[in-house]
Amino acid sequence: MIDVLLVASDTPRQGAAPSSVAALRARGARVLLAGYVDPSRVPPELLGVELLRLPWEDPARPQATARRLWRHTRRDAALRRRARAADVLVALDPAAVYTVWQLAQRNVRADAVHGLAPALRAVEARAEGAAPGAARLSPRTAVLHAAALSRRVGGGLRGGCVRALRFPYGRRVLRTGAGARTWRYALAAPGIPDELRARAARTIARRLRQAGRPTGAALALHGVARRVRGPQLRGELLADAAAEDLRAGRDTARVPEGIASALSAADRHHAQGAPGPTAAALLRALSLLFHRQRHLDALSSPLADDPEGYLRPWRNSRAARAALTPRGRAAPAAPPPSGRPLRLLTVTSGNANFMPLLQEHLAADARVETRALDLSEHQQLRHLTAAPRRQLETALSGGDTEYGRLADRLLRPYLDWADTVFVEWCAAQAGLVTAVDPGTARIVVRLHSYELFTPWPQLTDFSRVDDVVFIAGHVRDLAREVVPALDGHGAPHGPRLHTLHNALDLSGFARPKDGAARFTLGLVGATQVVKDPHWAMEVIRLLRRHDQRYRLLIASGPLNPRVGAGARAYHGLLERDFAELEPSGAVHRLGPCTDMPATFTRIGVVLSSSVREGSHCAVMEGAASGAVPVVRDWPFFAQRPTGARTFWPAEWVVRTPEEAAERVLALTGSEETWRAAGRAAARHAHGTWDWPRVRPTYERLLFSTEEVDAQGGRNSPHHT
Amino acid sequence: MTAPHLLYLAIGFPPAAKSCAYRMLETANQFRAQGWDVTVVTIRPQAWERDSGLDHSLSRRVDPGVRMVELPLEREDLATDIRSFSAARALDPTGWVRRWHKRQRARFPEPAFGGWRSALERAVLRVHRAHPADLMLATCVPYVSLAAALRLHEAHGVPYAVDFRDGWSLDVLTGVPAFERDSPEGRWEERALRHARELWVVNDPIAGFYRERHPALADRVRVVRNGYDEDSVPSRVRAPRSGEPLTFGYLGTVNFSLDLLESVLESWRLARAREPLLRDARFEVRGHLGAGAGRGATAHADLLTAAADDGVRVAGPVAKADVGALYGGWDGLVLMLTGGRYVTSGKVYEYMASGLPVVSAHEPDHDASVVLDGHPLWTGARSVRPEALCEAFTQAARMAAGADAETRAAARRHAARYTRLAQIAPAVARLARTVAPPCAPEGSRP
Structure with a gap:
């Protein structure tokens, strides 16, 4: 009898295993399936297989990690016993490989394979009398195996060649200041050819970033950039250093230096008539100029503050000007056809x-x-x-x-x-x-x-x-x-x-509101940093100092912290807000809502807390529902002639959370005041943004060639 | 006068159970048939165990005069022996493979094979020293073979040609360039093709792409279609047996998209429910599913197994020698193909030659449509939506039940010009003439 232990970090899919498992059994194998296996989801073909389920469930993190599976396996005496007796150890999925690798070091007779097809071959080979397990290893593999084994038992080979091989790049080394500095000094050593130095710098920078030292990564690249002689390589390294800084969420002096070097490289290539390298260098500059860390994952943007100054280096670049040369069209656009649609x-x-x-x-x-x-x-x-x-x-x-x-x-x-x-x-x-x-x-x-x-x-x-x-x-x-x-x-x-305004159908929003809505503020859509929900939390804090009945409903999916360092930091800030305000009911997350008219029946005040918006449709919809609008003077535009103040009726717009709280308190002080303010807002919304009002502007756009300005020139102020 | 010597770098040569092996086999045999000494440089058979497996029935068809040089190269990324893994690889097998691919590119810009460059270069130089080559033919993939051809050419002036099949710089599935001209891949391709005597590709659209991309090479680009092997189609066309349910089949690597498979299975379900001829019909899928650790255990396998109640059966690969008999047991064929106008696939020729009705499950603008056009038992390629495919299944069922012997014979005649011999032999003769005068054949084809 050949004992086969299948290890899985998830329940095997239907179709993945049955025929192979049947083939294993047909060759006289006794099969045990172990791991994070849910018996209720086991495909019918596997029901006859003996199961050993590890008691772990974590619905929040359904993907088992390799280390966790091994930790649970190590603690399970029955599974350890079966693993020691197994002839063939099989990892059914990538996350199970580490567990099988560990088990194989404790059972050197067993074959250890990844996948069912190799398992079948191992069983067939055993049936034919082939040498088992570690006996078939190559000398190199045997050394690695011995070294790994020695790590487990803490024996004389501990670390040995394996650790020596990894020492230079090991995360533990690079995580320390001394380790990181050592590498920076090494990269600065004299006599290293430029290409080699640059390649090593990029490798070390990547490792430093992985070791949690993004500044070290930028420093390493920047330091090497100053030592290489070729202007092209230097430009690339400076841009890489700037990108490392931005990736880490820091807008340092290395960023403009990186942009300038990329643009001067582009100009050089352009002068040599090499469009490919010119384009690559221009793109490096653009990716730094428009890095999301600077504009999308931040509460301010140097571009919004001073477009002319910010883009000056780009506009001064000869290569960029060449790339932006209007190419025009051979023939003008034909007028709209007559006689057919x-x-x-x-x-x-x-x-x-x-x-x-x-x-x-x-x-x-x-x-x-x-x-x-x-x-x-x-x-x-x-x-x-x-x-x-x-x-x-x-x-x-x-x-x-x-x-x-x-x-x-x-x-x-x-x-x-x-x-x-x-x-x-x-x-x-x-x-x-x-x-x-x-x-x-x-x-x-x-x-x-x-x-x-x-x-x-x-x-x-x-x-x-x-x-x-x-x-x-x-x-x-x-x-x-x-x-x-x-x-x-x-x-x-x-x-x-x-x-032209966005096309919105506001007809379904006029629904009666609950009485409790008077004290309910609503924020719709908070999945990006620019929506700045933290500002809305400040407003609710101020309001609850006056009246504990005020609360904030957030109708939105979560903010994704993985898009960049800025989003990660902001996400941390929000989580602290939620930890403080959710237990008391001051803030409640509804998650993404599909039926917005129904959601707005619960909301009496609609907030726009964003730092930048085009028009913020949720406020238009909220106003149409009779919610009182409170709109932040979007900071990206606050210092400019036009912005929230000119887009919305002026009285809707506030500058600070304090002003927002004042407006809310003033308009929700009594049921009558609140409802009257809501009716006025709804009148304005339906009269300005509803589709029957907006539709003619799109028709004029499509069927004529005249200029259409449905918003009255430069955002002239509106009045309710 | 000594016979000219071909050094044929053909990774994927039999006994590799890969579809490209048939083309390589015929190419080597044709050079032998035209009087050449042939040395094939490939990798050890056991390396294919990790990949698509072995088909020893193919090796028996290789001309006995072909000399084999098998290199001890293997794809480390497909290794499944966990004992050979480092701790880092065991902890994160996917990440390890990603990093390994990146390292491979340091020697040559090809993820899984770049690291083979030195070994291949040394091998062809060694073979040439022992027995000087008059011509080298490198067939890709892997594209690292180009480096070896170029090395031999630069070191000893040996002329070379490239059997590019699908080409490198074209993503045949999407029809857009796979990389830029000034990328490492682009520079290698440019360099390797510059001195090539000929560049073979499998269809006209790919040839057009290369002629446009490399105008200097335009008159050296040749279309050498894959064709089919005459002994891989049934000698007799199967006639429908009254009372027995129809059996449709797919034979080939299961490498198309899940969406397409879902659409085909859905249409098959619909057709079985609507068309009386298909009421108890079976649909058999034969071929390789996945490679390495995932061999046989893919999401495609899930879908196929889940469709067992609809008469769908998945039954693994078939030895080349048994292919004819397999077609002989089916009533209709389902041509599931990915890609569009740049993809032909090898199986379409075999399907045509089987004399069976063919259901086309691929985009209408596909090179397979070009070769199938005029085939009397072809349903046409309409769309890959379930409703359209359901109609195609229904039409094919009626063809299977109603086609007379003459129609089936006409279907086979349609395919006759695409035999592998008819495709490869003239190409080999033409290429041979560019470097050596015609020789008297030394041996005969096996």
């Missing part, structure tokens, strides 16, 4: 959150024939969509690259069909569409807000765009400064600029 192509790339109402309306309009192209779903175009380097190279090569030709070939049938192309979001999709000459199709691009803080508007050739639609005047005004090519009124290649 307008052919409208909408182009998205995954995110079409703000499109359904518009698309639904257009689909029902006999004057329009619509088609939709979702680039993320297109087998070939999705690979061309987020390709900034290739787009830059194409721009630098006058469109004559493999990328340019391929993009042209794939997009041409769509462009030939369409009279008008509506590109939703001025992101990668706009970069792709404007990489080719649109023929006579009219190109309309809608820019919401966040795109301005990404490289994409810089990579969009606006000389091929006929119309740009903004959802708010303050976004339009900032966009003009961030992308001068937009400000082309009267210029030969400038697009027409329109300011």
Whole structure:
């Protein structure tokens, strides 16, 4: 009888094991399945197999880690006994490999394999009388095996060759200041060829980051950059050092140095007529200029504070100017057709959150024939969509690259069909569409807000765009400064600029509110740092000093801390807020809500705590529901001529949590005041942002070529 | 006059149970048939145990005059013997493989094979020293074979050709370039192809891509389709047996997307429910599922096993020698293919030649559609949506039940021009002429 122990960190999937297990048994094997196996989920074909379930359940972390499985295995006497007696030890999944590796050191006779097919071969070999287990090891493997074994027993080989091999890069070494410094000194040693020094620096920097020393990583790269002679390599290392800093959440002096070096490398390559390396260097600069740590995962942005100054190095670069040279179009856009419906192509790339109402309306309009192209779903175009380097190279090569030709070939049938192309979001999709000459199709691009803080508007050739639609005047005004090519009124290649509200159906929001809603503040959507829910927590703290009935409902998914260091730090701050405010009921997280009209029946005050918004649809919907709006003067725009103060009725807007609390207290002091303020807000919302009011502006946009400004020039103040 | 000598670097040569092995086998045999000495450089058979397995029936078809040099190279990332793992690998097998792939690229920009570069270069130089080569033919994958061909050419001026099959710089599944020209891969490809006598690819769209990407190479790019082996199709076309349920089959590596498999299984369910001819029909899937530790245990296996109640059966790979008999027991074929206009696949030729109805489960704009066009028992490629495939299954069932002998013979005639011999022999003769005058054949094909 051959004993086979299968170890699994999860219940085996149906279909993965049955035939192989049957084959094992057919060859005379006795099979035991052990690990985090849920008997209720075991496939029927495995029901006859003996099970040994490790008693661990953690629904919050369903993926067992390798170490945890081994810890539980080690503590289970019955499983240890069976493992010692097994002839073949089998890991059924990657997380079970470590446990089998440990068990194999305690049972040197057994074969230890990963996967059922190798298990079957091991059983067959044993049945044919082959030498078992460690007896078949190669000399090198035997040494490793012995060293590993010695670690377990603490014997004379402890550490030995294995540890010596790893010493230089070991995390434990690099985690110490001395270890990190030692490596920095080593990297600075004289006589090392540049390429080798750079390669070693990158390796050590990666290890330092993994060891929790991101500053050390940046220092190592920066130090080596100063020692290498080649300007290209130096530029790359300085950019790498800057990227390390940003990744770690620190905006140091190394960042502008990295940007400058990348741009000067780009200028050098450009002077030599090398579009490929020029594009790569420009992209390095762009990725630092528009790093999410600087604009998206932060409560302020140097770009919003001073667009001109921030982008000056970029605009001064000859290579960047060459890449941004308007390529124009061979023929102007044709006017809307007469005698047949307008052919409208909408182009998205995954995110079409703000499109359904518009698309639904257009689909029902006999004057329009619509088609939709979702680039993320297109087998070939999705690979061309987020390709900034290739787009830059194409721009630098006058469109004559493999990328340019391929993009042209794939997009041409769509462009030939369409009279008008509506590109939703001025992101990668706009970069792709404007990489080719649109023929006579009219190109309309809608820019919401966040795109301005990404490289994409810089990579969009606006000389091929006929119309740009903004959802708010303050976004339009900032966009003009961030992308001068937009400000082309009267210029030969400038697009027409329109300011149109998002398409929203507010008709379902007018529902009666619960009485308790008067004391309930609502914040909808808090999955990003820029939504700054911590500000809303401050407001609720102040309110509860006056009245404990006030509470804050957060209708949102969680903020993802993994996107970067800034988000991680902010997430920590929020968790502390929640730990303080949730137990008393001051704050309650509803999670993501799909039925917003129903959710707003519980909310009497709708908050916008964001540092940046395009229009904040949740406030429009909340106001339409009769909730009293309290809108922070979005700090990204607060110092600018247009912003929250000019987008919303002025009395809705507050500067500080104290002002917010004052407004809430004043308008919720009595039922009558609160309801009257809610009615006024609802009137304004329905009269300004509801689809019947907004629809004609989109129709004018599509069926005429006049400029549409539905928001009254530069966000003139509104009055309720 | 001594026979010219071909040094054929063919990793995947029999007994590897890989679809590329058939093409390599025919190529080596054709060189032998045209009077060449042939030395095949490949890796040890046991290395394939970790990969796609072995098919010893293929080795028996190799011309006995072919000399084999088997190198002790193995893919460490596919190792399954846990005793050979370091602690770091045991703790994080996936991460270890990722890092290992990265290290492999240091020698040559190819994740799993880059580290083989030195061994391959040394091996071809050694073979050449012992028996000077007149021509080297390198077949890819792995692309690291290009480095060896180039090394031999640069060191000794040996002319070389590349059997690129699907090409390197083209992602045939998506139709977009797989890498930039100035990437390490791009530079290697440019360098390796610059002096190649010929570049073989498997279809016209790929040839077009290479002619556009490397205009200087345009007149050296040749289309050498895979074709099928005449002894891999049944000698007699199976006629439907009244009263017996129909059996549809798929033979080939299960390497298409899960979405496609789900769609096919859903359409199969629908068709069985709607079409009386398919009421108790069976659908047999034969071929390799996964490699390394995941061999035989993939999400595809899950789906197929879960469809057992719908008459779906998954039964593992088939030896090449038994393929003809397998087709002989089926009534219809399901051609599940990934990719589009740049993909042909080898199995389409065999499917055509079987004389059985073919259900096309692939994108309509696919090179398989080009070769199937005109086949009288082809359902056409409409879409991979379940409703469309359900109609195709229904149509195929009716073809299986109703096609007469003449229609089946016409189907086989349609495929006749695609025999592997008809594809490879002229290509070999043409390539041979570029380096050596015609020789009298020394041996005969096995």
